[in-house]
Amino acid sequence: MTSPSIPPRCRRDAEATKGAITRAARYLLARHAHGDITLKAVAERAGVSAPLVVKYFGNKDALFAHVMSFEADAEAFLDAPLGRLGRHMVRHLLTGQAERGADPVLRIVFAPLHGERGDVLRANFRAQVVQRLSVRLAGPDAGVRAELAVGMLLGLGVMYGIARGPCLRATAITEITERYAPAVQSFLTPR
């Protein structure tokens, strides 16, 4: 007898449910104070039971920490050797926007300027995305260069996904990458 394993279909459902819970928590966090949100409200909005939220995420604090983290997104975003990281980041950002309508790294753009939630998002973004990049950079001013490179990428995401520049949206991602990545790369590995 083989040991029981989760059939692929159920695993997919679990991912979909986790996604729905995450989106519900993000929705509520964008509109209410942290302390006013209950796990029950998150569950209701996600269309699942509160115990299911607990099963997947533990308690409310753990769920909110997950929702406000860039950890998993940064890993994919920065997953390339330094010499071609510029191209990788540009392509990753545009592909996420074109295929899923958003890239999770872009969440920082919507961080509220005031209040605890904005501060947590900002602190996470700096530590999990920008600093994670800057420690990989050789040479002087790695911190400034990392911020400028990531800023450039955020701007491309805003132009593509929020302003929805019609010329960019009519241009192949490979061509945009070709044009934009060298400027990003020049901050990562300056000549």
Add this chain to the structure above:
Amino acid sequence: MTSPSIPPRCRRDAEATKGAITRAARYLLARHAHGDITLKAVAERAGVSAPLVVKYFGNKDALFAHVMSFEADAEAFLDAPLGRLGRHMVRHLLTGQAERGADPVLRIVFAPLHGERGDVLRANFRAQVVQRLSVRLAGPDAGVRAELAVGMLLGLGVMYGIARGPCLRATAITEITERYAPAVQSFLTPR
């Protein structure tokens, strides 16, 4: 007898009042449907009388058109010869952020992804900022190049003003301009 003139003090008050009305309209537009907002509600939030709003802006439609326009901001943003426009735009954006906490061009970043208000902001931004830049560019793909250049600037604004990159905020604006403007300029006047 000299003709009556508005004393400087009153003119300053008028500007402050117009600013308060504009901010109140933006606040309400970000939270309510266009049709649900009354001039009276805008006036109340701005701490002025409804007739004063009418005096300065005419009717509600004219006020909202003003609030969602980038016309005046674009003029200052693009006010330099093409050969040094990259530097001018970077400096303008950073100075606005450092001195007033925001640059009005950055309003596009907060455009809602859905609904009429976001669509109007997007259409205005494209026509009044991006296209106004692209018609000044010589050579092929002026539209794509203008979108990439403006995107780069928006990203710098997001990193400086929303993510509040600590290294950038500790760096002189002239130095950031020195590092960032060449990439912007390369889309305006490619070699």
